[in-house]
Amino acid sequence: MGRVEGKVALVTGAARGQGRSHAIRLAQEGADIIAVDIADHIPLVEYPSPTQEDLDETVRQVEALDRRILARKADVRDREALAAVIDEGVAEFGHLDIVVGNAGVCTIQDWEHVTPEIWDLTISTNLYGVFNTVQLSARHLIEAGGGSIVLTSSAAGIKGLPFLVPYVASKHGVVGLMRAFATELAEYNIRVNTIHPTGVDTPMGGMASSYPPLLEAHPKLGAMLQNMLPIEITQPIDQSNAVLFLASDEARYITSTELTVDAGNTQF
Amino acid sequence: MGRLEGKVAFVTGAARGQGRSHALRMAQEGADIIAIDIEGQIDSVPYAMSRPDDMQETVRQIEALDRRIVAQQADVRDFDAVKQAVDAGVAELGRLDIVSANAGIFTEGRADELPEQTWQDMIDVNLTGVWHTVKAAIPHIRAGGRGGSIILTSSTAGLMGFENFAHYVAAKHGVVGLMRTLALELGPEFIRVNTVHPTSVNTDMIQNDMTYGLFAPDLPKEERTKDALAPRFQGMNILPIPWVEPVDISNAVVFLASDEARYITGIQLPVDAGATTK
Numbered sequence: 001m002g003r004v005e006g007k008v009a010l011v012t013g014a015a016r017g018q019g020r021s022h023a024i025r026l027a028q029e030g031a032d033i034i035a036v037d038i039a040d041h042i043p044l045v046e047y048p049s050p051t052q053e054d055l056d057e058t059v060r061q062v063e064a065l066d067r068r069i070l071a072r073k074a075d076v077r078d079r080e081a082l083a084a085v086i087d088e089g090v091a092e093f094g095h096l097d098i099v100v101g102n103a104g105v106c107t108i109q110d111w112e113h114v115t116p117e118i119w120d121l122t123i124s125t126n127l128y129g130v131f132n133t134v135q136l137s138a139r140h141l142i143e144a145g146g147g148s149i150v151l152t153s154s155a156a157g158i159k160g161l162p163f164l165v166p167y168v169a170s171k172h173g174v175v176g177l178m179r180a181f182a183t184e185l186a187e188y189n190i191r192v193n194t195i196h197p198t199g200v201d202t203p204m205g206g207m208a209s210s211y212p213p214l215l216e217a218h219p220k221l222g223a224m225l226q227n228m229l230p231i232e233i234t235q236p237i238d239q240s241n242a243v244l245f246l247a248s249d250e251a252r253y254i255t256s257t258e259l260t261v262d263a264g265n266t267q268f
Numbered sequence: 269m270g271r272l273e274g275k276v277a278f279v280t281g282a283a284r285g286q287g288r289s290h291a292l293r294m295a296q297e298g299a300d301i302i303a304i305d306i307e308g309q310i311d312s313v314p315y316a317m318s319r320p321d322d323m324q325e326t327v328r329q330i331e332a333l334d335r336r337i338v339a340q341q342a343d344v345r346d347f348d349a350v351k352q353a354v355d356a357g358v359a360e361l362g363r364l365d366i367v368s369a370n371a372g373i374f375t376e377g378r379a380d381e382l383p384e385q386t387w388q389d390m391i392d393v394n395l396t397g398v399w400h401t402v403k404a405a406i407p408h409i410r411a412g413g414r415g416g417s418i419i420l421t422s423s424t425a426g427l428m429g430f431e432n433f434a435h436y437v438a439a440k441h442g443v444v445g446l447m448r449t450l451a452l453e454l455g456p457e458f459i460r461v462n463t464v465h466p467t468s469v470n471t472d473m474i475q476n477d478m479t480y481g482l483f484a485p486d487l488p489k490e491e492r493t494k495d496a497l498a499p500r501f502q503g504m505n506i507l508p509i510p511w512v513e514p515v516d517i518s519n520a521v522v523f524l525a526s527d528e529a530r531y532i533t534g535i536q537l538p539v540d541a542g543a544t545t546k
């Protein structure tokens with residue numbers, strides 16, 4: 001019997017990277033999946049945007065596990081579109097038990113080069129998008145009699161990693177969202193926690209080509225990116241195993257926790 | 269395939285309560301167990317501590333799972349005894365991968381009134397005992413060359429203050445400091461070190477007259493029943509439950525012990541129904 005057998009999980013940003021990995025890991029352990037992704041061009045980010053083909057590949061991999069998946073293109077900033085997918089998924093699968101607020105963007109630049117457009121993109125996706133995800137799904141979790149919400153923050157949600165001003169602000173904000181929702185949703189047996197990855201080997205994590213010139217100009221700050229364990233980067237599966245643990249009944253009394261999966265990065 | 273298949277775990281305080289549950293849960297996932305417990309009383313502790321037949325029951329339950337267990341009586345205050353037990357366990361089971369430093373006591377008293385011996389016993393068991401445990405275990409994990417996972421049992425009282433047991437709060441905060449430094453020192457060898465922070469757990473350590481007195485000093489002694497106390501325990505948590513079960517802590521221990529958490533080190537993992545958020 002799988003560790004989340006019979007449950008239904010909403011995963012945002014599910015076309016690839018960590019989101020796809022979360023969807024697959026949860027499906028391996030018995031969950032059906034409601035997958036959401038923008039699957040479209042994202043302006044301003046340096047790495048390639050997710051595509052419809054990426055989302056189709058997630059569908060293929062989940063269905064290969066004999067689990068059901070409903071995948072839709074939707075932008076987490078678009079409340080109407082997001083609500084429509086969630087409601088459609090719940091209508092199809094009957095209930096919602098797990099929410100993984102994973103969709104996010106990241107740009108690298110020093111503080112002087114943060115434009116209003118970059119600020120808005122980051123805050124609206126990483127913070128407002130997560131708020132939308134939680135608020136629009138919470139009623140379904142209440143109807144299911146409880147559930148688990150896992151929000152993807154970052155090591156940058158705990159400490160101020162360099163050259164990521166809007167990202168650091170948004171990921172710290174996610175911790176505030178988590179704490180506030182954990183408090184208000186506890187009475188419904190809904191748990192809310194964050195995970196805090198260090199670097200992850202994904203299209204977003206692979207964009208570090210912007211870092212070298214900045215770190216060369218500010219050599220002291222490079223040390224903040226180091227991990228305590230002797231590794232450069234984690235794999236998506238490492239984040240997914242933490243999501244699975246928090247989503248499962250093994251963690252039934254864990255709420256309002258920041259779970260770092262960061263090879264000790266935040267301890268340095 | 270179990271999540272800890274082929275590994276060996278050393279558990280202190282394994283005769284009953286959380287320690288027994290950790291040993292069982294890890295054995296269910298395929299680990300063999302090295303178990304110690306004091307199996308005796310400490311004078312400053314007012315509730316009954318573990319006895320030899322408790323450990324026999326742990327052994328019976330592990331063997332019923334077809335796992336191996338090397339169980340010995342040892343007091344974590346006695347480094348030589350702990351070392352001898354770990355050495356003997358590794359000699360028999362062949363390796364060491366996981367440490368659950370769980371042995372602990374709970375006593376009460378206002379900080380300005382604590383008897384010297386009550387303070388000393390608390391620090392000796394709940395802090396120095398944890399250090400003895402890891403000190404005895406690290407050479408064996410290191411010798412394996414495969415890394416490992418050390419899980420120290422702290423408490424919500426390792427993250428926040430509480431009235432009436434300053435010595436326990438101090439010891440459990442100290443465990444966090446020990447964890448943080450060990451994580452730094454052992455990280456290069458892929459030995460991970462983390463703490464778990466339970467809220468009240470449904471074991472003999474809280475279900476006793478002393479703890480009931482702390483939670484309900486206003487009630488006459490005969491009215492301090494488990495049912496009457498439950499709402500007061502619940503008041504500490506944000507989830508609507510009075511206490512968690514030992515298996516809830518064990519599930520967190522299994523996660524941290526397993527390769528699923530291979531890049532998690534230096535963290536404090538609360539299993540506290542939100543208590544530290546309040």
